[in-house]
Amino acid sequence: MAIPRILVVDDDPDMRQMMTQFLRQNGSIALPAANEVEVRNHIDGGRVDLVLLDVMLGDENGLEICKRLRREQDVPIIMVSALSADHQRMDGYAVGADDYIAKPFNPELLLARVKAVLSRTRRSASLVHRRNTNTFTFAGWSFDAKSGEVQSPAKIQVALSRRETTLLQVLLANPHIPLTREEIAANLDITGEAQPQTETTGRAIDVLVGRLRNKIETNPKDPQILKTERGVGYVFASDVDVTET
Amino acid sequence: MAIPRILVVDDDPDMRQMMTQFLRQNGSIALPAANEVEVRNHIDGGRVDLVLLDVMLGDENGLEICKRLRREQDVPIIMVSALSADHQRMDGYAVGADDYIAKPFNPELLLARVKAVLSRTRRSASLVHRRNTNTFTFAGWSFDAKSGEVQSPAKIQVALSRRETTLLQVLLANPHIPLTREEIAANLDITGEAQPQTETTGRAIDVLVGRLRNKIETNPKDPQILKTERGVGYVFASDVDVTET
DNA sequence: TCGTTATGTAACAGAATGCAACAAAATCGA
DNA sequence: TCGATTTTGTTGCATTCTGTTACATAACGA
Numbered sequence: 001m002a003i004p005r006i007l008v009v010d011d012d013p014d015m016r017q018m019m020t021q022f023l024r025q026n027g028s029i030a031l032p033a034a035n036e037v038e039v040r041n042h043i044d045g046g047r048v049d050l051v052l053l054d055v056m057l058g059d060e061n062g063l064e065i066c067k068r069l070r071r072e073q074d075v076p077i078i079m080v081s082a083l084s085a086d087h088q089r090m091d092g093y094a095v096g097a098d099d100y101i102a103k104p105f106n107p108e109l110l111l112a113r114v115k116a117v118l119s120r121t122r123r124s125a126s127l128v129h130r131r132n133t134n135t136f137t138f139a140g141w142s143f144d145a146k147s148g149e150v151q152s153p154a155k156i157q158v159a160l161s162r163r164e165t166t167l168l169q170v171l172l173a174n175p176h177i178p179l180t181r182e183e184i185a186a187n188l189d190i191t192g193e194a195q196p197q198t199e200t201t202g203r204a205i206d207v208l209v210g211r212l213r214n215k216i217e218t219n220p221k222d223p224q225i226l227k228t229e230r231g232v233g234y235v236f237a238s239d240v241d242v243t244e245t
Numbered sequence: 246m247a248i249p250r251i252l253v254v255d256d257d258p259d260m261r262q263m264m265t266q267f268l269r270q271n272g273s274i275a276l277p278a279a280n281e282v283e284v285r286n287h288i289d290g291g292r293v294d295l296v297l298l299d300v301m302l303g304d305e306n307g308l309e310i311c312k313r314l315r316r317e318q319d320v321p322i323i324m325v326s327a328l329s330a331d332h333q334r335m336d337g338y339a340v341g342a343d344d345y346i347a348k349p350f351n352p353e354l355l356l357a358r359v360k361a362v363l364s365r366t367r368r369s370a371s372l373v374h375r376r377n378t379n380t381f382t383f384a385g386w387s388f389d390a391k392s393g394e395v396q397s398p399a400k401i402q403v404a405l406s407r408r409e410t411t412l413l414q415v416l417l418a419n420p421h422i423p424l425t426r427e428e429i430a431a432n433l434d435i436t437g438e439a440q441p442q443t444e445t446t447g448r449a450i451d452v453l454v455g456r457l458r459n460k461i462e463t464n465p466k467d468p469q470i471l472k473t474e475r476g477v478g479y480v481f482a483s484d485v486d487v488t489e490t
Numbered sequence: 491t492c493g494t495t496a497t498g499t500a501a502c503a504g505a506a507t508g509c510a511a512c513a514a515a516a517t518c519g520a
Numbered sequence: 521t522c523g524a525t526t527t528t529g530t531t532g533c534a535t536t537c538t539g540t541t542a543c544a545t546a547a548c549g550a
Binding site: 448451452454455456458466473475476 | 495496497498499
């Protein structure tokens, strides 16, 4: 891959300076930005392979920016924060960040995370115009992210409800890795604003998973695509490929 | 992908212990090895997704081992060393290592590197030949590590529970050699949560072994595949072949 | 042979999960 | 707007999974 272009978003000039310099010394093109406007200018203006986004941006909220970016663009994001508390970390993942790193951090660690995220997303990153590619295919099924419709291997259209559609999107965004019910729940609420941490209330996720299974599993009683990871949660496509076209 | 199987090669027992434990807590199957012979036994005996190889191995030379492994196998290797000097790092890459990490290292960093290398090679593995096919065969039985299903010599499908599947994976990873209950238990807890060191409390392993025997032994009362080593533990396939296709 | 220890295993208990039925909420249509 | 329809969360129960315990056997040493 070409030299990665990394957008460094932090309102503290010193920190910005330090990070951009370090990244440049390690073979990246670092683009500094102090606020959301500068972020947009860079992203709209040219290729950006990764965003390092500070959670605290003065009056703006990094999490919000992250959420918006995620909704509109498909650029990898690593959240950076002085707060290492777990709930912050969870918040980061909830809004769609690819990774999370706490300040102060070891430069080596930062580099490792950056490399990891870049190598993970390189495939999709290389598909430059992936903005329009909203059809996912897995195990003979296809899912049109725009219309929210699913086509079975037998080419039969299946309609998903809104909730089911969202769940499928979340799963497609995280194939192969087990997701806890909490993670799923957090990611399900992509509509409204920051939701008050979906509690461990009921069994909504379980039931929702069951409903989705009834529509996208050939044999819902013996799930092959959306499997249960007992004591953990659910895994999507643990042993089938997911492609995006 | 299935749970990654990581071979930890270090001649210092403490370091080995520390690393294997840490990796297990983070969702891997960790296989300890102290020297080249043990490395070969593991690699020849079963699937290994990644090798963490110490550069200094007492009288042996990690770099040499790395070079040989590279020539013969196609397994990803991360070199580990107390020497962080650049020329060492370069040497590591020169002999074909996929990455290099200096001791003492931050556990987080280790994990990041491991994940990065795994995710990097996972893709190519799927592109290239399916070298990591996950079907094991022994004594007429076959086990699909992905679906976790077992087929009897009479071609009858047998479903294993999660725990049984994991046990079988652990056994398949260490055929022919006796495993103590503690070793089995340690490798069984790959849930990802930090488990309070499985005590010698109950007889969970015994019961689990019994259950697995009921499913994969023609005559569970007279085990031929999963034998008891009185006073020690259990041996898998002590006198049958295990092949991987 | 006898007593001790290790192992096999049935029975039990607690937890996790699947799911049908119900109820509340949202959406739709006229 | 109002009732009908669809969607979505909750609840209770059945099922499955898994560790513990208790007791029966088997193996071992003296």
